[in-house]
Amino acid sequence: MNDLSGVHEVDVAVIGAGQAGLSGAYFLGRAGLRPDEGFAVLDHSPGPGGAWQFRWPSLTYAKAHGVHDLPGLPLEGADPARPSAEVVSEYFDRYERTFDLRVHRPVNVSAVREAGGGRLLVETDAGAWSARALINASGTWDRPFIPHYPGQETFLGRQLHTAGYRGAAEFAGRRVIVVGGGTSAVQLLMELAEVAETTWVTRRPPLFREQPFDEDWGRAAIALVEERVRAGLPPQSVVSVTGLAATEAVRAAQARGILDPLPAFDRVTEHGVAWNDGRELAADVILWATGFRAALDHLAPLRLREPGGGIRLDGTTRVAKDPRIHLIGYGPSASTIGANRAGRSAVREIRELLASGAPEARGARGARGPEEPAPVRSPALAH
Structure with a gap:
């Protein structure tokens, strides 16, 4: 058993503060957990914006594909001619401050392992966090994929x-x-x-699709990705299906x-x-332009991978081998819309886990579920 003296103890650790991580953190707050008491968000990037902050400057907001509102705070008034990296980074920054998410950065997570007593130990270059559950939203940006060709x-x-x-x-x-x-x-x-x-x-x-990407088509595409994940295979991107x-x-x-x-x-x-x-x-x-792979090496000590090379999920986000762990932004929740929905469902299941055979979550403000309130209307982004 690991010595947890000097370790930050929370109920839920969130790894990553991109679209998926912020969505999960938002719903943890709605479920009654307080930042730095009930949950902690750890992000390795230098500032807000997730992978968007690293996009090339000529990718303007008008050209960007896949930007979607985070839950509770619409992205409004963005100048379509501005770089998407600036627009999204400012939006994520405002989102973190609006909901007091207190993201810890830059924090590089090296490993997640068993801590004993049913807890997980998240080891980082800024100390360690002990948690009863984990939302992993580490994305793919750190693992660009280049196929091998002879010569x-x-x-x-x-x-x-x-x-x-x-x-x-x-x-x-x-x-x-x-x-x-x-x-x-x-x-x-x-x-x-x-x-x-x-x-x-x-x-x-x-x-190339001439038809609009409507909700029915989106559900069908996500179902195909989900089928691979449930079989323990590495996921294909939703975009590759649509x-x-x-x-x-x-x-x-x-x-x-x-x-x-x-x-x-x-x-x-x-x-x-x-x-x-x-x-x-x-x-x-x-x-x-050959895509990315999920950045999950820090989870290796938990031995979550299946023989097929992927991590099998029970439902949309919960890891079949360890129900304490939820992957958001992986497989069927890799799209920005999917990440928002997955954040809500993951927190609902985590809340049930924390309540089952364990004391009430530390720092809880009440017993309400992670329901989404009416959106907070935000001022237009500065051009």
Whole structure:
């Protein structure tokens, strides 16, 4: 059993303060737990904004895909021409202050392990927290994924992941291959094509949807992701299931030939890429828009992974192997809308866990459930 002397004790630890983590913290507050007494939010980023604060400056709010209101406080009055990183960071900052969430940052979580007595020990570079339950909302930004191709190490040009992209200007006049079939790939191709010679490469032909992404379609997509998670397989992103939005800008890019993809190449060469049928393509830059993987290494001591490589969930967020732990922003709750709903349901189940065979949650203000109140109306964001 670990020595818990000098450890911060709370009922619930929340790892991550992006959309999912803030949603969970909000509903913990609505359930009657006080920040730093009933729950603690630990975030490794330097400031508010989650992964949004690291997006490239040319990704304006108007171009951003997937920004959604957090529960209880609408995002209103944002200038569509401002960088999304600024808009969302300011919004998250105001959200944390409005609901007094007291996020601890920068705090880097190294491991979560058993602490004895039914508690979990969250080890960080800023001390340790002992908790009876855990909301893990660590997201994916820290784990950019680059697939392996033969010859990759021989390429004499530049390789980077979208996580390191900061704007098109540095690629002016260059030959850029964009690899990946998601929304980021499409956005970057449209931007880079204004200054560079671009080629799009995808593993599967992209599917552009003309129909609106309505609620029924969203539920069906989330159900497909949930099926994989319940089988203990690594989740696919919700976006990979829904397809790509055929916006007016996308249709214009298609008409110009910017979004005509080639199939995946077979190897990387010193000066570009090649296919087994003898085709070769020269390039100065390979930009990997190949997505991210869930950042869950800190949970390794708990041995939660299934033989299939994923973490099996019982429901939307609760880990099947350990009901004290909820994953928000993982699998079916990876979308911003899904994260809000998952935050509410996770807190409802955590509250039941805390109440079962244990004293009432420390710092509780009352016995109400995590119901969402009428939204707090906020002033317009400064332009």
